[in-house]
Amino acid sequence: MVMLIALNKPMNMLSQFTSEGGWPALDTLGLPKKIYAAGRLDRDSEGLLLLTDDGGLQARISSPKYKSPKVYFALVEGVPDGDALNRLRAGVTLKDGKTAPCEAETVDTPDWIWDRDPPVRVRKTITDTWVRLTLTEGKNRQVRRMCAAVGYPVIRLIRYSIGPHTLETLAPGAWRHVG
Incomplete structure (x- = not known):
């Protein structure tokens, strides 16, 4: 089995x-x-x-090649605007090529999020925002590189699901x- x-x-x-x-x-x-x-x-x-x-x-x-969807929650520095989210959705050109289109949206802090050890560094002058991304590919450090490419560096990254598994x-x- x-x-x-x-x-x-x-x-x-x-x-x-x-x-x-x-x-x-x-x-x-x-x-x-x-x-x-x-x-x-x-x-x-x-x-x-x-x-x-x-x-x-x-x-x-x-x-x-099996295009199993993977859902990530990324805490990014700043508040992504519509242009940044649209660029993520369309695919972002990275050094190793363009990423496939994906789903991307800002979301409230999920209620299932646990405290991280070590804690995320909080800055008084920079707002942090959660972005939910659904990808069907898996380039090296892809979510981090995509978000940075559109101007919103990731400070915490959690993979929530792979296919039907959460x-x-x-x-x-x-x-x-x-x-």
Whole structure:
């Protein structure tokens, strides 16, 4: 039987099972043996990471050719205007090419957001705004680079869902079987 696990990867944890550079890895979370991450999240990003023991499923989840939608919540510096959101929606030209069109909208702070450790630096003179983005591709640090390209740097990034799988009520570092 295929194992599929949803994990809420904490901030400053690597998406691999071996610690590196002093950063903790997935091996510290008590996960089952012989599973592998389907895709990855950067060390400084948080949220949903799917893990499986099935190589074919791993490829289907992580490969852009399957266009599995991934929903991210990005806390950005400033308040994105309509032009910036439209540029995100149309696709942004980055050094490695133009991104695919995506969904992008500003949203109120989601009620499921947990406190981050370490906390996000608060500045009195800069307003922060949550942006919800739905992508079907996964270039390296794509959300961060897209938002920066339209003038709104990301200061916190959480992946909420991959396809039908969501964080739901998972606390950072918690995991559950989903398949």
